[in-house]
Each structure stands twice: as structure tokens, then as C-alpha cells.
Amino acid sequence: MIRIRAGTPRSARSRSVVRASAREGLPAWPPGARRPGRPPGGGPGHPPLRRALALGPPAAWGALGVTYKLACPFAQQTALGARLVSSAVFLAVGTGLVLHVRRTLLRELRQARAVAGAAQSVLLRPLPSRVGGLHLAAAQLSADRGAAVGGDLYEVIATEYGVRVVMGDVRGHGLGALATVAAVLGSFREAVHDEVELAGVLRRLDRAMTRHLRERALAEHPSNGRPPDSPVAEEFVTVLLLEIDADGAVRALNCGHPWPYRLSGARADPLADADPLPPLGAFPLPSDLPAVDCGRLRPGDGLVLYTDGVEDARDAHGRFFPLPAALAETAGDLAVSPQAVLRGVLTRLLRHTGRRPADDVAVLVLRNDRGRSACAGLAGVPAARHGTPHPQSTGRL
Incomplete structure (x- = not known):
């Protein structure tokens, strides 16, 4: 009979055996012995039996x-x-x-x-319905059949500095762009909690993108023995960063991405008209990165963020999708819910393209619900930009 000491997990005992054997210079497991957790037959699930079947x-x-x-x-x-x-x-x-x-x-x-x-x-985790007093709705369509995620990315996170939003578009589409999406999103999810200014977040994303391109170039050319002097050519990602304060003030940094639309009442207007910076990975960032002041998002107003796959979508006659007209038709649905606006835009887009978009498509709709009800509150957002941090409530699924 084998007795197991209470309070010592089997996996912990296995690790201790490996560490002790390593210190003594002995093999972790005797020849012919079966490691814990591994089925007999040399591998999981009896591969010889599976091959025979x-x-x-x-x-x-x-x-x-x-x-x-x-x-x-x-x-x-x-x-x-x-x-x-x-x-x-x-x-x-x-x-x-x-x-x-x-x-x-x-x-x-x-x-x-x-x-x-x-x-x-x-x-690309599903977004919660509410973050920091903002009502959200987002969807993505991949140009590759069978892929749920392509080269577009988005994320909304409530931090002590405000609700921060990213929308990006990696060059290319489909599963081939997932590695770059992972590098940018991973850096954003860490940087938004560490960097006080939006410019610091953008610089972190730029460093993550540069490191990713160098590692990819080294993997594609292993004979060099070191990273090449220049990263992978013609690889870049457009990025739009937004920061929404508790009072609705919106600041933005745009690197080659389309400006979002502001929905107010029955109107749909561009959020800003400033010239964007170059995309990340194409050129180095300038030394000075002032955020663009985009005014205030009043209670009930909304923002529609999208990738260029929406504007560049064409019908069978080569005509581009009329996004401003589609937003003007659906702007009144924002009072119902952002999901209604999202559904209306995507329905018109698929009808325009014959249900076959040629590029990845991502749309994110935000509505400012602060002040609309007593429960909207400022969950996850501080009363002041540099004030005492408030408990975060991102509602991740």
C-alpha cells in the first residue's frame, strides 16, 4: 500500500524529485520508470493504439x-x-x-x-457591456474564412488615469497577423496601468512592436546569428489611443488610424481632424508626443471606432462603403443601445459587400452613460486625473 502524505500535492512531490535529482546530478526518473501523470505507452493517449485505429x-x-x-x-x-x-x-x-x-x-x-x-x-477577449461608466459594443469580422480573429485589435480598460481605449489594424489580415496583435495587445494591457501619460503608453507599444519585428526577423533568418540591422520590411500597425476622463474629457494619440466618429443626437461627426502620426513599425516616434484634445463626451454621446476595412469595403461595382451615411442613419439608435448602432452598421456593411468583406473589419461603439442613471457612477475611474486610485471594475469575461 502506498500512502500519500496529506497536504503535499502529487505535482509538488514530482517537482521536488526533479530538483533533488538535478542537485545530485542524477536523472530525474529511473530508466523505464513512468513519470507521474503520464499514461503508460510512452505518451498521452496511447499514440500507437491511435495510429492502429x-x-x-x-x-x-x-x-x-x-x-x-x-x-x-x-x-x-x-x-x-x-x-x-x-x-x-x-x-x-x-x-x-x-x-x-x-x-x-x-x-x-x-x-x-x-x-x-x-x-x-x-x-482578443470579449469586452464587457460596461467599463467605467461607458456602455460598450464591439464586433470583428475576419477576411479569412474559419477565423474569428484577424489583424484588427481593440481593448477597453478602466484605470486610475481614466478609461483607456486602443483600436489597431495590423498590416495584412487573417491568422498571419495574430502574432503582431498579441504583441501590441499584451503591451497595452500592461502599459495602461503603469504609464501616467498617454504618450508613455504609445512609446511602450512602439518598443513592443520593434522588439516583435526584430525577433521575427531573426527567426526568419537564423543563419545571421544575431538580429538584423533592420526589422521585417513593410510591417506596421496603425494604432489609435483614447483616454476618457471622469468628466468626459477625451484625449487621443493617432498613429495612422482613421479618426473615430462622435455620435451626438442625430449627428455623426469626426472626433478630430489633426494629421495622424506614422504607423508603428514604419518610422520612429517623434520626441514630443502631445495628446490631441478632442473635447468632451457628454452624457448620452457616443464614439464609433473602426478599422480601415470598413471604409475600404467595396460592392460589386467598386463603390466604397458610405460609412458617414450609415452612421447618420443609425445615430438615433444610440439612445437604445450601442449594440443597435453596431448591428445597423454591420448589417449595412455586409449588404454592401455581398457578405464577403475583402479585409478584416472591427467596429467598437462607446456610449457615455455617466450621469444618465444613479448606478452609472464612475466605477474604475477617479475623480481627478492624478488623484487617488479608485477600485477598478473592468468586468472581464
Whole structure:
């Protein structure tokens, strides 16, 4: 009988054995011994048994065809009826093989999509319905069929400095741009809590992008033995950073991204008209990064952030999607909910493109609910820009 000491997890004992063996210079596990947590047979799930089960049906179909041809006297006859029967037998064998291969490929495709969907949902997490007194709605459409996330990114986080928002668009689309999306989003989620000024957040994103491009260039050219002098050519990401204070004051830093629209009543106007900075990764950031003052977001007003896949969407005749007109038609729905505005814009976009966007599309709608009800409050946002931090309530899913 084996007794396990209470309070010592099996995984902890395994790690202690490995550490003790490493200190003594001995192998962690005796030859032939099975490590804890690993099934017998040398790997998880008995790979030899799985391979045998996978090869069993094709081997059976093949053996059936060969046996019929060699052992059945009827297969040796040259009469028309015998030939028709032989053809039917071999047609059935071939059909069985094709169906087995198709079933195997479909099962692997479903598994791959499940893994990709789980990874993508972790990378671009669903936004909560409310953050810091703002009502949110967001959606993304990938240009790659079967991909839920492409080269567009967005995030909304309540910090002690205000609610900070990022919207970005990586060059390219689909699954190939996920690595850059992960680098930018990971840096943003850390920097928004550490940097007092919005310019500091942007510089952190720029450093993360530069580091990612250098590591990617080194991986593509391992023979150099060191990172090349210049990162991967023609790789960049457009980024829009917003900071919304407790009183509704909006500041922005724009690196090559389309300016969002402000929805107020039945009007849809651009948030600002300042010239944006170059995209991250294309050129170094300037030494001075003053944030653009975009006025105030009054209670009930909204912002619509989007990527250029929305404006660049074309119909069958080559005409661009009329985003300002679509926003003007749906601006009144903001009083209902941001979801209504989002639904209206995407419905018109898909109708315009024939339900096949050529580029990744992302849309984020914000509505200022502060002061609209007693429960709107200022959850997660301080009373002053540099005041005492308030408890955060990001509502992550």
C-alpha cells in the first residue's frame, strides 16, 4: 500500500524529485520508470493504439479488394456480368476509402478550429457591456474564412488615469497577423496601468512592436546569428489611443488610424481632424508626443471606432462603403443601445459587400452613460486625473 502524505500535492512531490535529482546530478526518473501523470505507452493517449485505429479501416478496405481479386473465382472470369460485379466491388472499396479519409480530415479540421477559436478568444477577449461608466459594443469580422480573429485589435480598460481605449489594424489580415496583435495587445494591457501619460503608453507599444519585428526577423533568418540591422520590411500597425476622463474629457494619440466618429443626437461627426502620426513599425516616434484634445463626451454621446476595412469595403461595382451615411442613419439608435448602432452598421456593411468583406473589419461603439442613471457612477475611474486610485471594475469575461 502506498500512502500519500496529506497536504503535499502529487505535482509538488514530482517537482521536488526533479530538483533533488538535478542537485545530485542524477536523472530525474529511473530508466523505464513512468513519470507521474503520464499514461503508460510512452505518451498521452496511447499514440500507437491511435495510429492502429486510424489505419484499421483503410487496411480492411484494401484487404477486402485484394482478397476478392485473388481468392474469388468469379473475379477471374471475363464475362460482362463478372466484370460489372468486379467494378462494383472495387467502386465500393474506393468509396469506403474516400469516406474514411473525408471523415478523418473533417475531424482534424474541427479540432484545429476548436483550438484556434480558444486561442483567439484568449487573445482578443470579449469586452464587457460596461467599463467605467461607458456602455460598450464591439464586433470583428475576419477576411479569412474559419477565423474569428484577424489583424484588427481593440481593448477597453478602466484605470486610475481614466478609461483607456486602443483600436489597431495590423498590416495584412487573417491568422498571419495574430502574432503582431498579441504583441501590441499584451503591451497595452500592461502599459495602461503603469504609464501616467498617454504618450508613455504609445512609446511602450512602439518598443513592443520593434522588439516583435526584430525577433521575427531573426527567426526568419537564423543563419545571421544575431538580429538584423533592420526589422521585417513593410510591417506596421496603425494604432489609435483614447483616454476618457471622469468628466468626459477625451484625449487621443493617432498613429495612422482613421479618426473615430462622435455620435451626438442625430449627428455623426469626426472626433478630430489633426494629421495622424506614422504607423508603428514604419518610422520612429517623434520626441514630443502631445495628446490631441478632442473635447468632451457628454452624457448620452457616443464614439464609433473602426478599422480601415470598413471604409475600404467595396460592392460589386467598386463603390466604397458610405460609412458617414450609415452612421447618420443609425445615430438615433444610440439612445437604445450601442449594440443597435453596431448591428445597423454591420448589417449595412455586409449588404454592401455581398457578405464577403475583402479585409478584416472591427467596429467598437462607446456610449457615455455617466450621469444618465444613479448606478452609472464612475466605477474604475477617479475623480481627478492624478488623484487617488479608485477600485477598478473592468468586468472581464
